[in-house]
Amino acid sequence: MAQLHDIVIDCGHPAAVARFWAAALDAYAIAPYDDAELARLRAQGVSGPEDDPTVLIEPKDGGPRVWCQLVPERKRAKNRLHLDLRSADMAAEVSRLVAIGAVVLARHAEHCVLADPEGNEFCLFPHR
Template structure:
């Protein structure tokens, strides 16, 4: 399985999500020590070398994440978003404190905090964030 992100800067967005999820950049193809070496050998011009990037779960359990360059900015709310599990097993204020700590870390990486939803009813509480390209995700 692979999830694909449209991005204005695939390399930067891949770096952000690698930090958030504990993923790593996809290894270069066999026979190449780095992606730069492979792209050079394939004749890819320098200005096109950030057109794509990919991440993989180092434990091999999660989906591959693919980032592709698009010319336009994001203009509407995502119809699909990721929930970044940041307080598994916690409840109430302890849960929200864990979200606040994680939100602060992610803001340092380039995320934007959008809104905090307090616990109540069927909602155990969460924080809506945006990645550096404006894609919504939740700390849940």
Template sequence: MALSIQVVIDCADPDKVAHFWADALHYKIQDPPTGYDSWEAFLQAHHVPEDQWTRASAIVDPAGKGPRIFFQRVPEAKTVKNRVHLDINASQLATDPAASQAERQQRIITEAGRLTELGARELYRMEEFGNLCITMADPENNEFCVQ
């Protein structure tokens, strides 16, 4: 049986980065545990000091198919290229193989534009074997690709 995974992203502002990625991936901020109407209520009940309430956040796929993504505050800023990154498969090549190359590229460009409006920035574009890949950075400069 395969094991489930959680992707963890280090950042300075977990709430800000979690909201960006929730919007980017059509995920949602994870609901508080059953029996609590908010995360604040949960944290208070577990005697977590208020100055620790913003040290983490998580997002989940509302359909329950994608992995949970956890954002944790770290003291150091990002200084070099990510060793692991997320790819957003906007071209839908696997689910719509009949789409033309032009249609797939337009989907990628449109998605990159939407992500820019959410706070990402484009770093560079690359095309290999007719496939476009746009490398971008999230609000804290973590690289990801739109392909």
């Protein structure tokens, strides 16, 4: 039986998208860059973390990791897969997410549809 291991977000600027999702998700943070990782990036011609083509966001207490990976094309259509988030205070969370770069796409009776800074859609639901 398969288990969910990673969630991968295609994007044009992985570091910026990773910062958004690390701030959006409770108990997630961008994985630290140690000397070995910085040397590996330099060997690939990458100047540093801001230009890293694959940025890892790690959960603090288990759960799937999130990778933000560079792709050459821009987002052109509705996501075929999206994340559903939940919050105890929907209004406050929508405001917080918008303040860190999300855009509200639609408000419905039971949830809100938003997009991250590069247009990747996600939904926010209340805790039940």
